Amino acid sequence: MPACGLRGRVYSRIQGGAPLCGAVPMERKRKEEVDMTNILLEKKGYIAVATINRPKALNALNSEVLSDLDELVATVKADDEIRALVITGSGEKAFVAGADIGEMSTLTKEGGTAFGKHGNDVFRAIETLPIPTIAAVNGFALGGGCELSMACDIRICADTAVFGQPETGLGITPGFGGTQRLARLVSPGMAKQLIYTAKNIKADEAYRIGLVNAVYPLEELMPAAEKLAETIAKNAPIAVRACKKAINEGLQVDMDKAIVIEEELFGSCFQSADQIEGMSAFLEKRKHEPYQNK
Numbered sequence: 001m002p003a004c005g006l007r008g009r010v011y012s013r014i015q016g017g018a019p020l021c022g023a024v025p026m027e028r029k030r031k032e033e034v035d036m037t038n039i040l041l042e043k044k045g046y047i048a049v050a051t052i053n054r055p056k057a058l059n060a061l062n063s064e065v066l067s068d069l070d071e072l073v074a075t076v077k078a079d080d081e082i083r084a085l086v087i088t089g090s091g092e093k094a095f096v097a098g099a100d101i102g103e104m105s106t107l108t109k110e111g112g113t114a115f116g117k118h119g120n121d122v123f124r125a126i127e128t129l130p131i132p133t134i135a136a137v138n139g140f141a142l143g144g145g146c147e148l149s150m151a152c153d154i155r156i157c158a159d160t161a162v163f164g165q166p167e168t169g170l171g172i173t174p175g176f177g178g179t180q181r182l183a184r185l186v187s188p189g190m191a192k193q194l195i196y197t198a199k200n201i202k203a204d205e206a207y208r209i210g211l212v213n214a215v216y217p218l219e220e221l222m223p224a225a226e227k228l229a230e231t232i233a234k235n236a237p238i239a240v241r242a243c244k245k246a247i248n249e250g251l252q253v254d255m256d257k258a259i260v261i262e263e264e265l266f267g268s269c270f271q272s273a274d275q276i277e278g279m280s281a282f283l284e285k286r287k288h289e290p291y292q293n294k
Helices: 063-079 109-127 143-148 178-187 188-197 204-210 216-235 237-250 256-268 273-283
Strands: 037-042 047-054 084-089 094-096 132-139 140-142 152-157 162-164 215-217
Touching: 037 063, 047 063, 047 216, 063 109, 084 094, 084 216, 094 132, 094 143, 109 143, 132 143, 132 216, 140 143, 143 162, 143 237, 152 204, 152 216, 162 204, 178 188, 204 215, 215 216, 237 256, 237 273
Parallel strands: 047 084, 084 132, 094 140, 132 152, 140 162, 152 215
Antiparallel strands: 037 047
């Protein structure tokens, strides 16, 4: 067991040095060797659906699931055919009900810091995936589950969904980016209220405060998520990726610097085969051919 007290595959070696707790494996398996015990990955044309598959544990996040999510990111990034990713949870009760309290309950300060770093590193990798990501929240999204949904570009949910950051009721803070992303997605005051009180909110309230973009009956959630992903995937992939990069990076800097980021990404789209085809089709008043990601 690593010195930090974490269980599972939560360390790596750097240039022959000692294991570093909280790090993730630096050398990726080849695509054909990918083994994700707790995640089901299905490709459907140009989209992929990743299902966190621990229904008996309400899809709770432990070190192994976090490592699987990290492997998911590597797998998706390596597949040029995937243009949008949907993330959901197995079963009808939970998207992700939170981090595994059984694992966290015995952590030391150092172990807690390492566990938080592991989760933050993985969620940041999801957030910075070049392609768009959609969280299809099919039930409880509490603690780490809410944080995972917030690491995605777009959140839609079932009318049975419940969101919350209950950590202060457990004697800790949100540890996988909740204090940072929630305040950026809804108002800082609302984020503070939800985090300080540890109160959960239902789907309609999540929609009202802007945490989710849409609410569907449970049986309509996945068809809606896949339709949204397919709509995105039909547009020029180079342009979509550039838009995501422009928005995400622009939000981190002042407006003058953000505009420069947009200018450079705008220019980068020109002379691509998809840009030439898209504009030619518009000028010739015809439907463009399927975009080729070139």
